[in-house]
Amino acid sequence: MIFLETERLLFRSHESGDEADFVSMHTDAEVRRYVGGQAWPVEKAQSRFREQYLGRPEETYGLWATVFKEAGKYIGCCGLRAPGEELGASLGYYFARPYWGRGLATEASRAFINAAFTRLGLDRVEADVEKGNTASEHILHNFGFKYVRREEIRGRGRIINFYELARGEWQRRRGA
């Protein structure tokens, strides 16, 4: 299923042909630096792909296979993780390293934020980012996300910052 499309990107369910690129992305220590801290071993990446990504998402929530349209290639996964009891959802994005620095995460984020507030009628979009992930924090800042709180992962010296973008702020910026 195709969930969204932007100028350069297409977001669809994961297919078996995506596995090699998915594995290559998650076995890259630079990609995993602020999302767990370590490259996944190949076996872990393969089993995660087969058990948690293949055929998914089926609708709406989850991380969608992200295809770079001009090359017809899987380059990452992006999406909104399911909201809890309140009306929010958490924005997530992962891109393979050769595709960093081209504004693709910004393009993807814009599309998912717009979908959250229009198509899905949510009240807010959340995001959590490990301290030090400056590129990711920069993207959230550009869209008007506000810092909410932080959590320390005990024993690992890692700090996760939580952000949120309220519908009112999103509307205000669109009108500006």
Ligand SMILES: CC(C)(COP(=O)(O)OP(=O)(O)OC[C@H]1O[C@@H](n2cnc3c(N)ncnc32)[C@H](O)[C@@H]1OP(=O)(O)O)[C@@H](O)C(=O)NCCC(=O)NCCS
């Ligand atoms: C974080 C990530 C998604 C960014 O993707 P990207 O496509 O390179 O991001 P973009 O090109 O859209 O832009 C990022 C913004 O941050 C800025 N930026 C990039 N690297 C930066 C850095 N090291 N320090 C400060 N700003 C930085 C860019 O200039 C850009 O800002 P601008 O739009 O105002 O010019 C990508 O690096 C990635 O997939 N990392 C691994 C997984 C990950 O950490 N995911 C996020 C988990 S919260």
